[in-house]
Amino acid sequence: MDTLHKKKKSIRSKQKDQKILVMTAVAAERDAFLRGVNGDPRFDVRLAGVGPAAAAANTAHILSGDGYDLVISSGIAGGFAHRAGVGSIVIADKIISADLGAETGDGFLSIDELGFGSATIAVDEYRFAEVAAGMKKSQLPVHTGSILTLSTITGTAATAAHLTARYPDAVAEAMEGFGVAQAAYIFQLPAIEIRTISNLVGPRDRSNWKITEALQLLEQASSLLKEVLS
Numbered sequence: 001m002d003t004l005h006k007k008k009k010s011i012r013s014k015q016k017d018q019k020i021l022v023m024t025a026v027a028a029e030r031d032a033f034l035r036g037v038n039g040d041p042r043f044d045v046r047l048a049g050v051g052p053a054a055a056a057a058n059t060a061h062i063l064s065g066d067g068y069d070l071v072i073s074s075g076i077a078g079g080f081a082h083r084a085g086v087g088s089i090v091i092a093d094k095i096i097s098a099d100l101g102a103e104t105g106d107g108f109l110s111i112d113e114l115g116f117g118s119a120t121i122a123v124d125e126y127r128f129a130e131v132a133a134g135m136k137k138s139q140l141p142v143h144t145g146s147i148l149t150l151s152t153i154t155g156t157a158a159t160a161a162h163l164t165a166r167y168p169d170a171v172a173e174a175m176e177g178f179g180v181a182q183a184a185y186i187f188q189l190p191a192i193e194i195r196t197i198s199n200l201v202g203p204r205d206r207s208n209w210k211i212t213e214a215l216q217l218l219e220q221a222s223s224l225l226k227e228v229l230s
């Protein structure tokens with residue numbers, strides 16, 4: 001066997017044995033993801049809680065106890081109009097904490113601009129490319145771009161407009177990704193974020209959220225992910 005062949009074989013067997021931690025905010029998302037992966041032993045699907053603080057604490061707690069190779073933040077999300085519609089899948093190419101910074105009379109300053117660190121966590125490039133390419137081969141609508149993390153769900157057209165102007169490549173917002181990715185970063189593990197869109201970001205109308213449909217799509221997405229990551 002030549003060296004390249006041996007190397008490819010070793011990468012493949014490594015991927016087969018890999019252990020993947022998936023963090024969802026609530027039980028309905030966890031259960032949808034679990035239905036999709038259908039008992040695949042690589043996936044350990046756990047609860048992050050709602051919001052970045054609970055997500056970071058719970059992810060770090062789990063990572064401190066066991067050996068994982070990849071961390072995924074998953075669940076439903078709000079999609080930005082004309083970028084990711086209800087009923088689509090979004091995959092993050094960057095995970096951004098969109099409300100971590102300071103408000104000033106001249107607008108928002110991120111912690112990067114304040115000099116306190118970074119509000120952006122890079123996803124694992126190899127995993128992102130592998131998952132995005134695999135998912136895009138399906139018939140399902142898939143969008144890639146930044147996924148924003150906020151502690152407060154956007155509920156007005158004005159905030160949605162501010163966010164789309166400040167983050168022109170953002171496809172969606174949710175509440176846990178940055179917390180999950182921050183914990184993974186501290187444990188030097190690759191992270192990615194994959195979500196399905198239940199509602200558009202904008203004026204709050206909870207009665208219009210397509211949660212059942214988004215959870216069904218999450219099940220399809222995780223089933224696909226199981227194939228793509230194998």
Ligand SMILES: O=C(O)c1cccc(C(=O)CC[C@H]2O[C@@H](n3cnc4c(=O)[nH]cnc43)[C@H](O)[C@@H]2O)c1
Nearest residue numbers: 025026028029050076077078153154173174175176
């Ligand atoms: O009520 C239910 O049955 C139900 C089932 C599954 C999930 C939920 C949630 O409310 C999940 C909250 C979770 O969803 C993310 N999310 C969804 N849309 C948005 C949004 O527009 N802006 C920010 N976050 C959103 C978020 O990650 C929440 O943790 C309910």
